[in-house]
Amino acid sequence: MSKKMPETPLLDQLESGPWPSFVTGLKRLATDEGKPYADYMKSLLGQLEKSYVTRKGYWKGGTVGVFGYGAGVIPRFSEVADQFPESSEFHTLRIMPAPGFFYDTKTLRQMCDIWAEHGSGLIALHGQSGDIMLQGARTDQVQPAWDKINEMGFDMGGAGAGVRTAASCIGPARCEQACYDTLKAHRVIINDFTDDIHRPSLPYKMKFKFSGCANDCANATQRADVAILGTWRDDMVVNQEEVKAKVKHLGRKEFINQVIRMCPTQALALNDDDTLDVDNKSCVRCMHCINVCTKALKPGKDRGICILVGGKRTLKIGDLFGSVVIPFMKLENDEDYEKLVELAHNILDFFAENALEHERTGEMIERIGLVNFLEGLGLDLDVNMIAQPRTNSYIRTDGWDDEVRKWNDRKTAAAE
Amino acid sequence: MSQLRRPDECGVPEATQFMHPVLKKNYGQWAYHDRPRPGVLRHVSNSGEQVFTVKAGTQRQMDVYTIRNLCDIADQFCDGYIRFTIRSAVEFMTPDEAKVQPLIDALEKAGYPVGGTGNSVGFISHTQGWLHCDIPGTDASGVVKSLMDELSEEFRNEEMPNRVKITTSCCQINCGGQGDIAINIQHTKPPVINHDLVAGVCERPAVIARCPVAAIRPALVNGKPTLEVDEKKCVCCGACYPPCPPMQINDPQNSKIAIWVGGKHSSTRSKPMFHKLVAAGIPNNAPRWPEAAEIVKSILGAYKKDARAWERMGEWIERIGWPRFFELTGLPFTKYHVDSWRGGRSNLNQSAHLHF
Numbered sequence: 001m002s003k004k005m006p007e008t009p010l011l012d013q014l015e016s017g018p019w020p021s022f023v024t025g026l027k028r029l030a031t032d033e034g035k036p037y038a039d040y041m042k043s044l045l046g047q048l049e050k051s052y053v054t055r056k057g058y059w060k061g062g063t064v065g066v067f068g069y070g071a072g073v074i075p076r077f078s079e080v081a082d083q084f085p086e087s088s089e090f091h092t093l094r095i096m097p098a099p100g101f102f103y104d105t106k107t108l109r110q111m112c113d114i115w116a117e118h119g120s121g122l123i124a125l126h127g128q129s130g131d132i133m134l135q136g137a138r139t140d141q142v143q144p145a146w147d148k149i150n151e152m153g154f155d156m157g158g159a160g161a162g163v164r165t166a167a168s169c170i171g172p173a174r175c176e177q178a179c180y181d182t183l184k185a186h187r188v189i190i191n192d193f194t195d196d197i198h199r200p201s202l203p204y205k206m207k208f209k210f211s212g213c214a215n216d217c218a219n220a221t222q223r224a225d226v227a228i229l230g231t232w233r234d235d236m237v238v239n240q241e242e243v244k245a246k247v248k249h250l251g252r253k254e255f256i257n258q259v260i261r262m263c264p265t266q267a268l269a270l271n272d273d274d275t276l277d278v279d280n281k282s283c284v285r286c287m288h289c290i291n292v293c294t295k296a297l298k299p300g301k302d303r304g305i306c307i308l309v310g311g312k313r314t315l316k317i318g319d320l321f322g323s324v325v326i327p328f329m330k331l332e333n334d335e336d337y338e339k340l341v342e343l344a345h346n347i348l349d350f351f352a353e354n355a356l357e358h359e360r361t362g363e364m365i366e367r368i369g370l371v372n373f374l375e376g377l378g379l380d381l382d383v384n385m386i387a388q389p390r391t392n393s394y395i396r397t398d399g400w401d402d403e404v405r406k407w408n409d410r411k412t413a414a415a416e
Numbered sequence: 417m418s419q420l421r422r423p424d425e426c427g428v429p430e431a432t433q434f435m436h437p438v439l440k441k442n443y444g445q446w447a448y449h450d451r452p453r454p455g456v457l458r459h460v461s462n463s464g465e466q467v468f469t470v471k472a473g474t475q476r477q478m479d480v481y482t483i484r485n486l487c488d489i490a491d492q493f494c495d496g497y498i499r500f501t502i503r504s505a506v507e508f509m510t511p512d513e514a515k516v517q518p519l520i521d522a523l524e525k526a527g528y529p530v531g532g533t534g535n536s537v538g539f540i541s542h543t544q545g546w547l548h549c550d551i552p553g554t555d556a557s558g559v560v561k562s563l564m565d566e567l568s569e570e571f572r573n574e575e576m577p578n579r580v581k582i583t584t585s586c587c588q589i590n591c592g593g594q595g596d597i598a599i600n601i602q603h604t605k606p607p608v609i610n611h612d613l614v615a616g617v618c619e620r621p622a623v624i625a626r627c628p629v630a631a632i633r634p635a636l637v638n639g640k641p642t643l644e645v646d647e648k649k650c651v652c653c654g655a656c657y658p659p660c661p662p663m664q665i666n667d668p669q670n671s672k673i674a675i676w677v678g679g680k681h682s683s684t685r686s687k688p689m690f691h692k693l694v695a696a697g698i699p700n701n702a703p704r705w706p707e708a709a710e711i712v713k714s715i716l717g718a719y720k721k722d723a724r725a726w727e728r729m730g731e732w733i734e735r736i737g738w739p740r741f742f743e744l745t746g747l748p749f750t751k752y753h754v755d756s757w758r759g760g761r762s763n764l765n766q767s768a769h770l771h772f
Contacts, residue, residue, distance in 0.1 A: 010702060019473065020529075028481055029479050061658075100429040102431050102497070106496065115480060135547075148475050167502065183431045194425045219681070222681050223593060288684050315626070316626070358622070366744075388494070406518065
């Protein structure tokens with residue numbers, strides 16, 4: 001006996017138009033007779049249509065988990081189970097993918113087979129934080145599904161007050177502008193925090209994101225408590241022949257409009273012979289000219305990372321961007337990676353001990369001040385940490401001379 | 417019940433096992449890239465090897481048939497390798513240029529538009545909505561489908577001054593993030609509290625702690641411990657709803673759509689920018705949200721026509737000034753545009769720089 005397809009006139013309107021329709025996919029699952037998810041999805045469609053009519057959601061939370069993990073499953077129970085009984089439970093498993101979101105078809109097919117057997121057949125690739133989201137499972141199927149996924153070599157992602165699933169840009173796998181190995185950094189750090197991912201115990205969530213350059217293709221600056229961006233210290237690499245070719249191709253005027261004038265620090269000048277002068281001291285490594293002239297310009301060779309801390313979205317005190325905490329740090333050999341992991345742990349430990357309940361890292365820094373955060377972590381002050389010095393005079397400066405001595409000592413030590 | 421299996425806490429898997437051999441071979445050795453046509457990237461390595469990447473839009477929430485279909489295409493043209501982007505577009509990679517056009521044809525035939533590269537409107541970044549989330553005010557997936565139907569040509573072509581990143585979130589928590597244009601829910605009424613259920617299901621201290629304006633306090637109603645809201649102070653953010661569903665914030669009429677513009681994550685050219693409110697009070701009109709789509713298209717049209725090459729939307733507005741933005745888009749300016757939040761003074765015009 002098969003369940004009858006519900007009438008979904010509002011959802012049906014979302015099947016027209018050139019863009020692929022998720023409704024069509026839901027219907028395909030619902031009409032896949034003989035499959036365990038067919039009736040399940042018919043019921044889901046019914047509830048979704050109801051939401052479209054009433055413009056309200058009808059899911060509620062609860063407690064569902066897998067053995068050994070305190071996070072990673074998003075439980076969902078229906079508030080209208082009486083009307084849509086088959087889809088009364090619709091839990092989601094969050095699974096961490098490989099950095100850069102790479103797959104082969106064998107892996108994807110296997111994942112589909114598992115989710116077709118144990119779930120609804122609906123998979124989101126990927127969540128905004130970077131998870132594979134296996135959506136729609138009954139409570140009794142969560143563990144078996146998870147076991148099979150785990151046996152494939154995948155682990156569960158984060159949820160709740162713990163370290164969350166990370167994201168990284170494609171990096172050196174294909175992008176010539178990557179200033180460090182984003183995929184390796186992602187894996188090295190996250191795999192050192194599996195305990196904090198699977199058993200949350202922090203005041204609130206913490207996210208890491210990895211972008212190979214200032215283009216920030218992983219949205220790290222605004223979305224991550226710890227944003228790791230690639231950059232360089234030495235001169236930009238210029239191929240003057242390619243510069244001339246670009247000038248010729250764009251035309252001199254348009255080249256000036258799109259490259260010279262667009263440089264935020266006016267670091268670029270076009271010579272009469274169509275060669276490009278770069279004032280590398282003025283350059284802020286914003287990547288714009290390199291983006292326009294992909295053949296002619298490249299990041300410098302002395303490459304590494306800078307770290308910005310404190311990004312988050314709106315809740316409570318509004319949106320925050322991360323700010324510079326580490327201006328430059330090499331990330332090439334294993335020792336460098338160990339230092340990075342250690343720093344990550346220090347940040348997490350400080351956060352765990354000093355943040356209030358439900359306070360994000362950025363909110364904490366906002367509350368205690370950047371200087372105290374730096375001292376707590378034992379990090380040195382650097383002018384690159386500010387956009388401009390303070391404008392408010394309400395500050396006591398009685399320890400000024402001591403601070404001056406520290407700065408000079410640090411400068412002397414750096415010079416040696 | 418079966419014997420429970422102890423999990424293997426293996427963490428993040430190694431990526432190279434899933435990379436196409438040409439990517440693995442040239443890892444960290446790429447020289448430059450270009451875009452032979454919209455939707456296609458060509459990367460050339462230091463040794464001269466090249467790889468072509470074809471990018472296509474998806475539904476993001478895909479059924480197994482969709483995924484298997486994409487796998488078939490990957491097997492046929494890309495030696496069985498496939499990847500997805502931060503924005504949930506799908507990417508196919510092959511070193512064989514001769515396969516690029518057939519791959520494009522196959523994707524278009526299967527209904528996946530090829531594009532999203534360069535100065536195009538990218539695939540809209542979005543969240544769970546009515547499909548799965550417990551606190552949604554609207555359905556992000558539906559908004560995305562409706563809007564991408566309208567914008568698919570801009571996805572296929574690269575005719576914008578710069579890349580356009582659009583996001584949609586289904587509640588004011590804004591999991592979808594900010595973007596050049598963000599289409600988000602905006603509640604207009606304080607939550608309606610079902611006092612009978614609060615004590616049983618709500619962690620009241622947590623609820624109180626989440627309120628950004630401290631509008632929630634403990635109360636006794638009908639003898640039961642519960643919570644009450646100072647509606648005067650409430651900003652209708654809905655932060656109290658997830659830990660305490662009895663505080664119903666969603667309403668078919670009073671939960672509306674708001675549009676924000678000028679968000680920018682990158683440090684390219686200018687520093688990262690927050691997005692700004694430009695329109696609110698837009699009907700949450702499922703299933704096609706036409707009013708929201710119209711405003712989005714008008715903003716995009718003005719941007720496309722007026723902005724300079726490489727200017728992001730926020731940079732464009734910064735250059736021409738907000739008076740001109742409202743003039744070009746025809747949007748009304750209201751008192752709600754004026755920032756009243758702590759630190760919001762920096763959003764006021766503290767200069768004699770005027771636009772007429």
